[in-house]
Amino acid sequence: MTTPTIELKPSSSLTPAADRERILANPGFGRYFTDHMVTVRWTEGRGWHDAELVPYAPLSMDPANMTLHYAQTIFEGLKAYRRTDGTIATFRPEQNARRFQRSARRLAMPEVPEDLFLGAVDALVRQDGAWVPPAGEESLYIRPFMFATEVGLGVHPAGEFLFMVIASPAGAYFKGGVKPVSVWVSEDYVRAAPGGTGEAKAGGNYASSLLAQAEATARGCDQVVWLDGLERRYIEEMGTNNLFFVYGDRVVTPSFSGSLLAGVTRDSVLAIAADLGYEVAEERISLDDWRRASEDGSLTEVFGCGTAAVITPVGEVHSARGSWKVAGGESGEATMKIRSALLDIQTGAAPDTHGWMRPLD
Template sequence: MKYDFTITKNPNPKTKPDPDTLRFGTEFTDHMFIMEYEDGKGWHDGRIVPYGPLCLDPAAVVFHYAQEMFEGLKAYKTPAGKVQLFRPDMNAKRTNKTNDRLCIPQIDEDLYVEAIKALVKVDADWIPQKEGTALYIRPFIIADEAFLGVRRSKHYKFIIILSPVGPYYEGGLTPTKIYVEDKYVRATDGGTGEAKCGGNYAASLKAQEEAHEKGYEQILWLDGVERKYVEEIGTSNAFFMIGDEIITAPLDGTILPGITRNSVIALLKKKGIKVSERKLAIDEVVDAYKNGQFKEMFASGTAAVISPVGELCYKGDSMIINGGGIGPVAQELYDTLYGIQTGTVKDDMDWTVEVK
């Protein structure tokens, strides 16, 4: 299905950043996509306009009751010059799942993907091609009705912005240090843990700051009821290799259904590696470490793709995983996924979508 969006070119294009010094999420391209929703009219007036500030009423629902959601994916340029996205249909599906939980109107998934493609096409010359870089895509929806009452908004904005990015972690694929959080809670059954909304991240900042003060890059959340089972890392899904089994938390409503997570599971199964989506107690992880069976740990997510974990700290005791280095499974997964995304590895999973 083809959609036509009006395009207003930015009369004052910015200077492109140096790909050698790119950080994550600090630079933005020349254009953005905006579409409105109004009760009785639906989603309408999709347009590409110069990147710039938004004008919102101080009483907009998003400011007071946090009715909003966001997504994240990337665009890459292959060695042959082709621009491609990685599984954007999955982002569209997850958007509507989050929308349902937050009482935000559903959006046509084909339109969603076409809007992303249209904007990326306009700003395709912003895609960096240095190893480890990409054009990060941030679609989000905010409730912008001016109303100080607790109910769903009757008006929304769907916006997409683009950001040329370097590695999410400054060390790139260098193994990270993770702190097991057993004081604060990210999500519980019936909450918004599986929704991609800002409230989940705001509630995690305190724990993350405390972990940083102790010298750790990220935190590993435990379940919110018993503080017993491992769930997810602050910005990504977690995988543990114990013996010959790779384990990740099940999608029980308290963790984000990661698109990279889904891709990792599919690749592991294809390679004949045993992978389980099951509850894993932190005590089982500790016992496996003591017995020499805790072989690898890594995180998966759009921002970092695959991030190996070299150290895990629980109750003051540090577990050094795989000698603090990158494990072979994590390395192969990164090489395969990043290779598919950038067009250097054949996509026999039919995951990439070309922007024409």
């Protein structure tokens, strides 16, 4: 089937420039949204159709919409940056498009063609380019997502879907300097198990994480760390971040387990760490390994990585088995070098030797 062309139907009533500038001065994360959105429909037997860029507006939904009952919904997250030369570019959107397809397959949803996904992102960022903050760590966060629109209560894969893209300006994650976070290791709950939906970026995965995150917050911690779903021994993720462990000149991340989300930032960190001369590896790391290596000094740093914060140092670990610090609770040298190198590529301060940035004409 032919990929539809996105029809542009821009708003005649844009956010006043003064109001937009006030928002960009302190956007936070996910609090404000740009003037437009992209919508594309899929119907069984017809495929993708009615691709439009339209004014941002609420949706009307039937109470028997299948997503509300059976959670056929997936999403992605990526960023557009205003580079040092004033141009705008998105970071590795092709990887998000391919992961979106993998998520769709796992949840019995139609796959969005890569050119349609990229075209939708490009169209929205071009139209709302004024919402991309000035050069620096600030960015425009882009949220592509898809959900079932079929109406009915029968349990089966839906025959109608809506693919959308919205965007929200995002401020620097760490204001006033990077601060290490404290984590709570959840041993009562699991994020996902092999054979489940852990490898997909599905809404239900995040709903199931909220109780454990609330537990971490109640214990005075910033984030929750997940163990594997089978043995409850091996480290998987930190909240919505992939984790990295630094042993001197070795940078190690947990290997894929059948329930670990393949992070775009994770893949980028592996490449950048190698560029900087570190030995990189993907291995299984147990909670006992983490504590023992922290105590004997062989583990020198730990950090999480993801789209929102890019890289977040981990300073303290708390669990039912006890508590300990990593790198004396400070941000480590490798963590900050890798973070700086990645941000420099994203913002245009360093050459894009990997061809990761997708410039907008």
